[in-house]
Amino acid sequence: VTLNWRHWIERTESRICLFIIDGLGGFPQDGQTELEAASPGFLNSLAPRASVGLLYPVAPGWIPGSVLGHLSLFGYPPDEFPVRRGPAEVLGAGGDILPGDLAIRANFCTFSDQGIIMDRRAGRIPSQESHALIAWLQQNISMVDKVQVIFLPGREHRFSIIMRGSELRGPLGDTDPGVVGKPLQFPRPLSEGAFKASKVVQNLNLRINGLLRSEPRANGVAFRGIDNAPDIPSFERRYLTPAAGVASYPVYRGIARLLGMKAKQVAASPDAYAEAARSFSPEIAFVYCHWKETDTAGEDGDFGQKVEEIRKVDAVVSAVHEALKPDVLVVTGDHSTPCYSRGHSFHPVPLLICAKNAIPSGVAGFTEREAAHGNLGVLQGADLLALAFAHAGKLRKAEL
Amino acid sequence: VTLNWRHWIERTESRICLFIIDGLGGFPQDGQTELEAASPGFLNSLAPRASVGLLYPVAPGWIPGSVLGHLSLFGYPPDEFPVRRGPAEVLGAGGDILPGDLAIRANFCTFSDQGIIMDRRAGRIPSQESHALIAWLQQNISMVDKVQVIFLPGREHRFSIIMRGSELRGPLGDTDPGVVGKPLQFPRPLSEGAFKASKVVQNLNLRINGLLRSEPRANGVAFRGIDNAPDIPSFERRYLTPAAGVASYPVYRGIARLLGMKAKQVAASPDAYAEAARSFSPEIAFVYCHWKETDTAGEDGDFGQKVEEIRKVDAVVSAVHEALKPDVLVVTGDHSTPCYSRGHSFHPVPLLICAKNAIPSGVAGFTEREAAHGNLGVLQGADLLALAFAHAGKLRKAEL
Numbered sequence: 181v182t183l184n185w186r187h188w189i190e191r192t193e194s195r196i197c198l199f200i201i202d203g204l205g206g207f208p209q210d211g212q213t214e215l216e217a218a219s220p221g222f223l224n225s226l227a228p229r230a231s232v233g234l235l236y237p238v239a240p241g242w243i244p245g246s247v248l249g250h251l252s253l254f255g256y257p258p259d260e261f262p263v264r265r266g267p268a269e270v271l272g273a274g275g276d277i278l279p280g281d282l283a284i285r286a287n288f289c290t291f292s293d294q295g296i297i298m299d300r301r302a303g304r305i306p307s308q309e310s311h312a313l314i315a316w317l318q319q320n321i322s323m324v325d326k327v328q329v330i331f332l333p334g335r336e337h338r339f340s341i342i343m344r345g346s347e348l349r350g351p352l353g354d355t356d357p358g359v360v361g362k363p364l365q366f367p368r369p370l371s372e373g374a375f376k377a378s379k380v381v382q383n384l385n386l387r388i389n390g391l392l393r394s395e396p397r398a399n400g401v402a403f404r405g406i407d408n409a410p411d412i413p414s415f416e417r418r419y420l421t422p423a424a425g426v427a428s429y430p431v432y433r434g435i436a437r438l439l440g441m442k443a444k445q446v447a448a449s450p451d452a453y454a455e456a457a458r459s460f461s462p463e464i465a466f467v468y469c470h471w472k473e474t475d476t477a478g479e480d481g482d483f484g485q486k487v488e489e490i491r492k493v494d495a496v497v498s499a500v501h502e503a504l505k506p507d508v509l510v511v512t513g514d515h516s517t518p519c520y521s522r523g524h525s526f527h528p529v530p531l532l533i534c535a536k537n538a539i540p541s542g543v544a545g546f547t548e549r550e551a552a553h554g555n556l557g558v559l560q561g562a563d564l565l566a567l568a569f570a571h572a573g574k575l576r577k578a579e580l
Numbered sequence: 581v582t583l584n585w586r587h588w589i590e591r592t593e594s595r596i597c598l599f600i601i602d603g604l605g606g607f608p609q610d611g612q613t614e615l616e617a618a619s620p621g622f623l624n625s626l627a628p629r630a631s632v633g634l635l636y637p638v639a640p641g642w643i644p645g646s647v648l649g650h651l652s653l654f655g656y657p658p659d660e661f662p663v664r665r666g667p668a669e670v671l672g673a674g675g676d677i678l679p680g681d682l683a684i685r686a687n688f689c690t691f692s693d694q695g696i697i698m699d700r701r702a703g704r705i706p707s708q709e710s711h712a713l714i715a716w717l718q719q720n721i722s723m724v725d726k727v728q729v730i731f732l733p734g735r736e737h738r739f740s741i742i743m744r745g746s747e748l749r750g751p752l753g754d755t756d757p758g759v760v761g762k763p764l765q766f767p768r769p770l771s772e773g774a775f776k777a778s779k780v781v782q783n784l785n786l787r788i789n790g791l792l793r794s795e796p797r798a799n800g801v802a803f804r805g806i807d808n809a810p811d812i813p814s815f816e817r818r819y820l821t822p823a824a825g826v827a828s829y830p831v832y833r834g835i836a837r838l839l840g841m842k843a844k845q846v847a848a849s850p851d852a853y854a855e856a857a858r859s860f861s862p863e864i865a866f867v868y869c870h871w872k873e874t875d876t877a878g879e880d881g882d883f884g885q886k887v888e889e890i891r892k893v894d895a896v897v898s899a900v901h902e903a904l905k906p907d908v909l910v911v912t913g914d915h916s917t918p919c920y921s922r923g924h925s926f927h928p929v930p931l932l933i934c935a936k937n938a939i940p941s942g943v944a945g946f947t948e949r950e951a952a953h954g955n956l957g958v959l960q961g962a963d964l965l966a967l968a969f970a971h972a973g974k975l976r977k978a979e980l
Contacts, residue, residue: 207939234957238978241585241966245979259583264980351980405980520937524977526970527939548939549955558633558957 233556272434603917633956672834
C-alpha cells in the first residue's frame with residue numbers, strides 16, 4: 181500500500197478556488213520583474229496575510245508545456261498520466277472523444293514549394309479565414325481510409341481533428357517538426373498498437389496538404405499531440421470533490437474537461453469570470469480559473485503588455501474572490517514566461533494561499549522575490565493540492 | 581515510462597562549470613562560521629546577483645562520504661548506483677579497471693603485537709616513505725592465489741590495489757574495522773558470487789602484513805571499498821553532454837574518470853586550475869572542478885586554516901571563471917566539514933548559481949546563514965544538475 185495525502189480526504193462544503201495565471205513568473209529588466217512593475221493592488225493586499233512561497237510546477241529544472249504543467253498542478257504527475265495536447269484541444273473545442281477516437285491538434289502552416297515549413301503559424305491567419313478553410317476541408321474530406329474525419333475550428337492558425345470509427349490506437353509522434361526549415365515528419369507509432377493509425381494519420385495530413393496547395397499562406401497543416409482519450413481518473417473521483425473550471429481560452433477548458441470538470445469558456449473580463457464562478461452550484465467545492473493573456477504577452481517579449489495583463493488579471497482575481505468567497509484562494513502559475521526569454525521558463529512561480537487558517541507571511545507583496553522569502557518555502561507541483569485541501573479543512577488526521 | 585528532466589536535454593554549446601569545494605559548510609565558533617570569517621571576496625561579490633540556496637548533497641540527515649556525495653551531486657543516486665571507494669581510488673591513481681578486476685583502497689596502519697590497529701594512518705607517513713614501501717611490496721608480491729596484484733601508490737598512508745586475472749567478483753566488506761582498538765576484519769562477501777574473492781583478498785592482506793611485520797610504523801595495511809568497476813553510464817551518455825574534470829587530489833579525478841570524463845590532476849593553485857580549464861576543447865560543455873583542502877582543514881579542526889583555504893579557493897574559482905567564462909557557474913560542496921566537529925557533517929551546504937538568467941538573490945554574501953535566506957530554498961542533490969542544465973538553456977520545453 182502506498183499512502184498518499186489523498187487517502188485522508190473527506191467531502192466538506194468548504195470551497196477552494198485555484199486561480200492559475202498562465203506564465204505568471206518573470207525576470208527583472210531594469211531592476212524590476214513584470215510583477216514588481218505591475219504592483220497588482222489586490223494580490224499585493226492579500227500577500228502579507230496569506231501564506232506565500234515559490235512553486236516549481238513540476239520539479240526543479242522542468243520547463244512545462246501547458247498541458248503537462250496544468251496536470252502536474254492538479255496532482256496528476258506526468259510520468260503516471262502522459263496526456264498529450266490533442267485530446268485537450270479537442271475537448272477544449274467542444275468535441276467529445278469516444279473510445280477508439282484519435283484526437284489531433286493541428287496548425288495551419290506556410291510551406292515552400294519544396295515542402296519545407298517556412299512559418300508554423302501561417303502568419304497567424306485570422307480566425308475568420310481559418311474557419312472558412314476548416315469548413316472547406318470538412319466539405320472535401322469526410323473520410324480517410326474508411327475513418328471518419330471531424331474538423332473542429334480553433335483560434336487563428338489553430339484547429340483540432342477527431343478521427344473516428346476504426347479503433348485507431350495512439351500515441352503517434354508529431355508530423356510538425358517543431359521548427360521551421362524542415363519538412364513534415366512521418367507520424368511515428370509510439371506504441372505497439374499504433375502502426376495502423378500512423379498510416380491513416382499520414383494519409384490525412386497529405387490529403388489536406390494536397391487540397392490546400394494553392395492557398396497563398398495556409399498551404400498546409402502540421403499535426404501535434406496525437407493520441408486517444410487519456411485513461412485518467414476524474415478530479416472528483418481522485419479527490420472526492422466536485423470541481424468546475426473557467427477559462428477564456430479553449431485548451432484550458434479542455435484540460436478541465438479532461439479531468440471531468442464542468443467547464444465554462446467565457447470572455448476575458450472580471451465580470452464574465454465572476455458571473456461564471458457565481459453560476460456554479462454549491463456542491464462544486466473546487467473552482468479552477470485560468471487566465472491566458474499574461475503568458476501571451478511574455479511570449480511576445482512585451483514587458484509593458486505583461487504588466488498591463490497582470491493588472492487586468494488582478495481585477496479578475498478580485499472579482500472572482502468577491503463572487504465566490506472561497507474558504508481557500510490559491511493563486512499561482514503553471515510556469516514562468518519572462519518577457520526576457522520570450523517563452524516558458526524553468527523559474528519557479530510565486531504561490532499564494534489565502535485562508536482563515538493560513539499563517540500570515542508578512543511579505544511586502546506578491547512578487548518572485550518576496551515569495552522567495554515567504555513562509556511556504558519552495559514547493560513542487562505535487563504539493564499544491566495537498567496544501568489547498570489542508571487549508572480548506574478537507575483532510576482528516578492521518579492515523580492508521 | 582518514467583519521465584525525468586533528463587528526457588528534455590538537448591546538446592548545446594553553452595557551458596556549465598560545477599565547482600565543488602570539499603567540506604564547504606561550517607559551524608559558528610565565537611559567532612562566525614569559517615565562511616563568514618573568511619569573507620571570500622569573489623564568491624561574496626557573486627552572491628547577490630546569483631541565485632542562492634542551501635543544498636543537502638544527498639538528502640536531509642545524510643553525512644555523505646566523498647564518493648557517495650559526489651555521485652549524488654552528479655545525479656547518480658546512491659541506491660541506484662552503489663559505487664565503492666576502491667574503484668574511484670584506482671582510477672584516480674591512473675590505473676584502469678578491466679572486467680573481472682577487483683579494485684581496493686588501502687591504508688598503511690600501525691598494529692600492536694596482538695594485531696590490534698593502533699593508528700589507521702600509520703602516523704600519516706610521508707608519501708616518499710609509503711612509495712618506497714609500495715615498490716618493495718610490489719617486488720615481493722606479484723601474484724596471490726594465481727591472481728595478479730598491482731600496487732598503485734597514493735598520498736601519505738593511502739594507496740590502492742588492482743587484483744587481475746581471475747574473474748574475481750565483489751563487492752567485499754572492508755578489512756579495515758573503521759576504528760582503532762580492533763583487529764582486521766574478514767572481507768565478507770557482499771554478493772553471492774563474491775566468496776572466492778573474499779578468500780583471495782584476505783590472503784593478500786595477510787601476506788602484505790606478514791611482509792611489513794618488522795616495519796616501525798607502517799607494519800600492516802587495511803582494505804576498504806573493495807569492488808569491481810561499477811556498471812554506471814557515463815556522464816556524456818546520461819546527460820548528452822561531454823564533460824571533463826579538474827582536481828588536485830587523486831580520488832576526485834577518479835570520480836571524474838568513473839563517469840567517463842576526461843580528468844586532469846593539477847597543482848592546487850589558481851593558475852594550474854585556470855590553465856587546465858582553458859585546455860579543454862570547446863565541445864566540453866560541462867567542467868567539474870574540485871578543491872580538497874577546505875575539507876582537510878575542517879577534519880583537522882583547524883579554524884584558521886579552513887578560513888585560509890576558503891580564501892585560496894575563492895581565488896581559484898575566480899581564475900577558473902575568468903578562464904572558462906562559463907554560461908553557468910555553480911559553486912557548492914559535497915558535504916559540510918565544520919571544524920567544530922572535525923569531520924563530515926549532515927549540515928546543508930551553501931549553493932550559488934551564477935548565470936544571465938539566474939534571478940538575483942540579493943543576499944549579502946556566500947555564507948551558510950545568507951544562503952538560508954536565498955531564493956533557491958533548500959534543495960537536494962538530485963535537483964542540482966536539473967537547475968544547472970535549465971540555467972544553461974540545455975532543456976527543452978516538456979511536452980508530450
